[in-house]
Amino acid sequence: MINILDFDSDFDPSLLDRIVNEKKKIGYYNLPNQDTTYINHYLKQLNKRQNLNSISDVVVIGIGGSSLGAKAVYHFIRPIRQLKRNLHFMDSTDPITIANICNSLNIGSTHFIVISKSGSTIETIAIYKHILAITKTIQLSHFPFTFITGKSSLLAKHARKVNGLIINIQQNIGGRFSLLSSAGIIPLALTGTKIDCLLKGAAKIKDSFFNQGYMQNLLLKKATFYANNASNYNINALFSYTDSLKYFNDWYAQLWGESLGKKQKNSVFHVGLTPIGLTGPKDQHSFLQLLYEGIRDKSVTFIKLKTFENNQKIPNITLEKLETFNLINQVKFSTLINMQADAIIESLKKHTRIPLDEITLQKQDEFSIGQLIYYYELLTSLVGSLLNINTYNQPGVEFGKNILIKKLQQQL
Known part of the structure; x- marks a missing residue:
């Protein structure tokens, strides 16, 4: 992975010291070096209950950080490799979406993974209840659920009551930083x-x-x-020039927005950086004009893939009245998409003062997406420390949850 910045900034060396100290308390920092023996132990346990060879589909029941990370990795790898099982994500209470996913599954050959660190996520519990009711109408010889949750959560207590498989999420890890924890690793x-x-x-x-x-x-x-420059450039756009990073953009948006939109510590001031996820080249037509002549309140990071797992070329065909387009004949599509990115970057550098940087992934594989994940987790923590906020809480989200509970209670 290569990252080229088109801007510069002096930094306070004490920032590194603060992050080194934070690493001792915040769990995600050390996940790359985790002991992964629990994965095989879990697979053996699952195989005893529901033969692994009989499982064709896996469904993650979870929302936000409990699903976005695994979804990002899965959809980055799936286009270039035949995986063992299909992975689905039930991360919305939209009844049409729920019905469509259920209708696409053979419940008998599906395993469901219920993920909630707190164990009290209403959306997750609601979907779990729905799926549980469906499974009870079918005479299954097994209980098709795994629960990934906090060790002492209500969901863990329920899982023990129903004799479900339980995996604990490692300590001191928030949902949006949990991609490399058991919450993301087990489904993948x-x-x-x-x-x-x-x-x-x-x-x-x-x-x-x-x-x-x-x-x-x-x-x-x-x-x-x-x-x-949070006041001047308070919108950070991620422009990914590969469709396979579409869901990574979604993960980034939650990580960046939920972590950095806060009230400062010991202060009445609110701060925040707004994330935007874009996919090139299609979003050039919706966003590029805004960059060129709109308000100068945005920074842009371009992500390119150096090597695509496909060498298709544009056919050597001459089209009547369109002879000028012969210049694209025999050009690889992978070359074309990167040339499109390069052209936009060069144009923005010449005609705007927008802060730009460029990330290049060497190839489309797990190693590259692992680099990108940890890079953005680190960057988020660094910016949060500089903004003097608690990067790892989400009081605004909790306020909404509490109001929802009150509304539901009023219906009783």
């Missing part, structure tokens, strides 16, 4: 995703940052620029 492992490669990619960024490698100064500079 069931599909045959290469977990070791995913973690090695994350470890590469971790080691580079904490051991004075290439990523240390780069991330410190980038985070400092974002924090120091």
